[in-house]
Amino acid sequence: MDEQVYDPQAIQAKWQPRWEELKPFAVVEDDADPRPRRYMLDMFPYPSGDLHMGHAEVFAIGDVVARYWFLKGYNVLHPIGWDSFGLPAENAAIKRNAHPAEWTYGNIDTQAASFQRYAISFDWTRRLHTSDAEYYKWNQWLFTRFFERGLAYRKGGLVNWCPNDQTVLANEQVVAGKCERCGADVIRRELTQWYFKITEYADRLVDDMARLEGGWPDRVLTMQRNWIGRSTGADVEFEIEGRKDPVTVYTTRPDTLYGATFFVVAADAPLAAEIVTEEQRPALEAYRAEVAKLSDIERMSTEKEKTGVFLGVHAINPVNGERIPVWAADYVLADYGHGAIMAVPAHDQRDLDFALKFDLPVKVVVHTGMADPGETGKATPGEGKLVNSGPLDGLSKAEAIEKIVEILAGRGTGKATVNFRLRDWLLSRQRFWGTPIPIIHCGECGEVPVPDKDLPVVLPDLRGEALAPKGVSPLASATDWVNVPCPSCGGPAKRDTDTMDTFVDSSWYFLRYLDPKYDDGPFDVAKAEKWGPIDQYVGGVEHAVLHLLYSRFFTKVLYDMGMITWDEPFLRLLNQGQVINGGKAMSKTLGNGVDLGVQIDNFGVDAVRLTMVFAGPPEDDIDWADVSPAASLKFLARALRVMTDASGAGTDFAAGDLELRKVVHRTIDEVTKLVETHRFNVAVARLMELTSAARKAIDSGPGAADPAVREAAEALAVMLSIVAPYTAEEGWERLGHQPSVARATWPVADPALLVQDSVTAVVQVAGKVRDRLEVSPDISDTDLEALALSSEKVKAHLDGAPRKVIVRAPKLVNIVP
RNA sequence: GGGGUUGUAGCCCAAUUGGCAGAGGCACAUGACUUAGGAUCAUGCCAGCGCGGGUUCGAGUCCCGCCAACCCCA
Numbered sequence: 001m002d003e004q005v006y007d008p009q010a011i012q013a014k015w016q017p018r019w020e021e022l023k024p025f026a027v028v029e030d031d032a033d034p035r036p037r038r039y040m041l042d043m044f045p046y047p048s049g050d051l052h053m054g055h056a057e058v059f060a061i062g063d064v065v066a067r068y069w070f071l072k073g074y075n076v077l078h079p080i081g082w083d084s085f086g087l088p089a090e091n092a093a094i095k096r097n098a099h100p101a102e103w104t105y106g107n108i109d110t111q112a113a114s115f116q117r118y119a120i121s122f123d124w125t126r127r128l129h130t131s132d133a134e135y136y137k138w139n140q141w142l143f144t145r146f147f148e149r150g151l152a153y154r155k156g157g158l159v160n161w162c163p164n165d166q167t168v169l170a171n172e173q174v175v176a177g178k179c180e181r182c183g184a185d186v187i188r189r190e191l192t193q194w195y196f197k198i199t200e201y202a203d204r205l206v207d208d209m210a211r212l213e214g215g216w217p218d219r220v221l222t223m224q225r226n227w228i229g230r231s232t233g234a235d236v237e238f239e240i241e242g243r244k245d246p247v248t249v250y251t252t253r254p255d256t257l258y259g260a261t262f263f264v265v266a267a268d269a270p271l272a273a274e275i276v277t278e279e280q281r282p283a284l285e286a287y288r289a290e291v292a293k294l295s296d297i298e299r300m301s302t303e304k305e306k307t308g309v310f311l312g313v314h315a316i317n318p319v320n321g322e323r324i325p326v327w328a329a330d331y332v333l334a335d336y337g338h339g340a341i342m343a344v345p346a347h348d349q350r351d352l353d354f355a356l357k358f359d360l361p362v363k364v365v366v367h368t369g370m371a372d373p374g375e376t377g378k379a380t381p382g383e384g385k386l387v388n389s390g391p392l393d394g395l396s397k398a399e400a401i402e403k404i405v406e407i408l409a410g411r412g413t414g415k416a417t418v419n420f421r422l423r424d425w426l427l428s429r430q431r432f433w434g435t436p437i438p439i440i441h442c443g444e445c446g447e448v449p450v451p452d453k454d455l456p457v458v459l460p461d462l463r464g465e466a467l468a469p470k471g472v473s474p475l476a477s478a479t480d481w482v483n484v485p486c487p488s489c490g491g492p493a494k495r496d497t498d499t500m501d502t503f504v505d506s507s508w509y510f511l512r513y514l515d516p517k518y519d520d521g522p523f524d525v526a527k528a529e530k531w532g533p534i535d536q537y538v539g540g541v542e543h544a545v546l547h548l549l550y551s552r553f554f555t556k557v558l559y560d561m562g563m564i565t566w567d568e569p570f571l572r573l574l575n576q577g578q579v580i581n582g583g584k585a586m587s588k589t590l591g592n593g594v595d596l597g598v599q600i601d602n603f604g605v606d607a608v609r610l611t612m613v614f615a616g617p618p619e620d621d622i623d624w625a626d627v628s629p630a631a632s633l634k635f636l637a638r639a640l641r642v643m644t645d646a647s648g649a650g651t652d653f654a655a656g657d658l659e660l661r662k663v664v665h666r667t668i669d670e671v672t673k674l675v676e677t678h679r680f681n682v683a684v685a686r687l688m689e690l691t692s693a694a695r696k697a698i699d700s701g702p703g704a705a706d707p708a709v710r711e712a713a714e715a716l717a718v719m720l721s722i723v724a725p726y727t728a729e730e731g732w733e734r735l736g737h738q739p740s741v742a743r744a745t746w747p748v749a750d751p752a753l754l755v756q757d758s759v760t761a762v763v764q765v766a767g768k769v770r771d772r773l774e775v776s777p778d779i780s781d782t783d784l785e786a787l788a789l790s791s792e793k794v795k796a797h798l799d800g801a802p803r804k805v806i807v808r809a810p811k812l813v814n815i816v817p
Numbered sequence: 818g819g820g821g822u823u824g825u826a827g828c829c830c831a832a833u834u835g836g837c838a839g840a841g842g843c844a845c846a847u848g849a850c851u852u853a854g855g856a857u858c859a860u861g862c863c864a865g866c867g868c869g870g871g872u873u874c875g876a877g878u879c880c881c882g883c884c885a886a887c888c889c890c891a
Contacts, residue, residue: 614841681842689840
């Protein structure tokens with residue numbers, strides 16, 4: 001019987017074109033539509049070639065949620081687009097002597113075709129690409145608004161520089177001292193760059209995370225909190241001998257001020273060069289050259305041997321007037337706090353390491369009960385009573401902090417303050433394939449934004465060798481493009497030649513989806529009010545601090561601009577795991593990659609999707625060596641056979657076999673709860689049980705004609721469609737329904753069919769099961785106890801009257817002899 | 818070094834949130850149907866829950882300590 005043979009490729013070929021006609025997921029924007037709205041968003045892909053196993057997992061998981069919502073009757077927005085600016089396109093263009101757009105849009109077309117085949121429930125009419133001028137025009141428009149609000153500014157300073165990619169990087173893009181993208185060691189360079197003032201939002205970014213509790217994974221919230229790194233402490237002013245103005249340091253431990261025995265300035269801070277004596281200057285210069293080669297991570301590592309140079313001057317401890325030597329060192333960072341610290345070696349390990357290395361005094365001011373740090377080499381950062389600290393003696397840490405801040409404030413030499421680890425977002429890049437920064441530099445007028453009417457500033461047509469990295473932006477070589485009249489005075493001026501970090505593109509794309517052709521602004525404000533914020537966001541945990549932090553920042557700025565009424569973009573976040581192979585991440589170099597296309601050719605789209613969903617909890621990694629798409633295929637064949645066999649069954653469900661009906665409704669009830677709580681793997685297991693129950697009913701129960709068999713098959717088709725849409729659609733048709741199953745209604749369990757006639761009560765004696773009793777589900781504790789105590793099997797284990805009987809009707813009795 | 822997550826059959830994973838350790842799948846074994854089986858169907862096998870304590874009538878579940886793996890931060 002041919003129709004019984006399950007041929008996934010044939011079913012795909014049959015349904016894919018039908019769906020393209022039916023467009024079951026196109027959103028109808030109709031204000032009269034009474035259905036509640038839901039916005040489902042997958043992190044959009046970078047077009048680096050065809051889709052791979054990682055994409056297959058995220059999008060399969062996101063699609064389960066989206067399709068579930070469609071079937072539950074929500075008006076669902078589920079869009080797709082491409083994060084299509086970025087370095088790989090540029091590198092490919094250099095290699096092939098081509099334009100980055102060729103590689104980019106070629107890959108996008110490939111991925112789009114794969115998505116169609118993979119049957120994700122996208123509304124294709126909202127497709128966008130961030131490398132389209134009609135998209136990046138609005139990056140420029142937003143940049144201009146940020147500039148006007150003082151949130152985009154240019155400053156000189158030490159920046160992270162990737163010598164391989166020949167561009168600067170944001171702090172977030174430097175991982176363990178290496179370029180996040182290419183792995184090269186990042187070095188520090190002094191450059192003038194554009195920044196977004198994300199630090200102005202640091203407090204709100206921390207505080208508002210309280211509202212995300214429960215909706216976001218805790219670990220992501222923790223990672224963002226750590227990244228922002230809010231700490232409370234104090235600014236303290238120290239006089240430096242020979243310098244007019246005092247120098248401010250930030251400390252989280254102002255209570256230990258009496259224990260400060262030396263003073264450290266970041267070697268690369270301007271202050272070091274300013275105050276160093278002429279004798280010591282050559283030593284400092286040599287030292288600075290060494291330090292420049294190190295990353296922040298290396299500099300702050302507690303493992304690293306401490307280095308430093310005495311600057312030849314002394315500072316005055318403001319509370320006790322002690323003269324303490326001033327050193328330059330690399331373990332203090334120029335851009336954290338004020339680039340200088342008071343060193344308290346007794347109670348800070350790094351300060352202690354430094355003191356021991358250079359033979360500086362160690363003075364204990366907190367009595368912690370631990371051995372003298374000067375002897376042991378172990379600092380005592382814990383709490384205790386203050387000692388050797390004048391007016392602070394005898395106080396606890398909290399009391400001492402309060403008191404010292406009061407004393408300092410009274411003298412005008414210090415104050416309580418909050419400090420952040422978060423730095424401003426360095427957004428300019430010296431590369432081509434990105435959004436040009438819409439600023440014109442004029443000798444007379446300074447930085448002049450390109451007027452809105454002249455946007456977009458379109459990229460000049462550069463290709464091949466012209467894009468090769470050379471330390472300045474390739475845009476600088478496009479002379480015709482660079483030289484423009486100043487919009488303000490009309491005099492000769494030059495365009496800014498840097499492009500924006502591509503994280504700008506992804507910081508607001510979810511708003512552009514609402515109407516990607518919208519021409520009166522970056523997005524339609526009315527639609528943002530209707531659809532936003534995103535109800536469910538799905539993507540990888542690797543974006544825990546980068547993309548998710550930037551998007552939150554943009555959302556808050558847009559809120560402040562009055563363009564949206566919500567100030568957190570993503571209400572719920574699901575981080576799916578990675579697909580690995582043999583315990584290791586799939587990679588080209590390891591040669592352990594698994595080709596998605598080959599898997600689909602062998603097992604079909606549905607089997608691959610099912611494998612992804614069934615492998616385990618969505619947030620866990622999937623080891624491809626542990627799963628079996630062949631087994632998934634087998635199940636789908638069984639399911640389709642059940643749906644086929646049920647096609648002749650009766651339609652009067654109420655007349656169906658009661659036992660099977662109960663299974664059906666219990667399954668509906670459980671699967672619904674499991675999908676709601678994202679336990680998709682368990683939901684699939686329940687569908688497998690339902691399939692087996694229906695199979696048994698057909699073969700050795702009431703038979704294929706029983707209406708309960710149809711009820712089971714139809715519930716199966718609808719519920720299975722969120723994971724395996726092709727198989728479900730084919731089954732739905734064989735059951736005599738019009739396509740598409742995507743427009744069906746999620747089944748509802750009948751409460752009357754969920755109640756059980758009897759349950760098994762377990763009777764334990766001293767915790768050991770001695771008997772099982774079939775009892776009514778609403779038996780009383782007293783009745784159940786009596787029943788249990790009269791059991792012969794129980795009596796056999798009892799010697800006289802029990803000491804205690806615990807009854808949990810209707811499930812359990814435990815008798816303590 | 819600090820913080821977090823996880824640890825249940827040979828393997829991937831469940832367990833109504835304190836109540837019979839097993840739902841589903843893989844692998845394996847046996848049988849049925851078969852020219853055949855790497856198809857299909859049926860049946861079966863396998864752990865006492867990472868280790869050690871504690872609370873409790875009762876602990877995979879709660880508490881403490883330890884070990885291991887992974888992830889963040891240093």
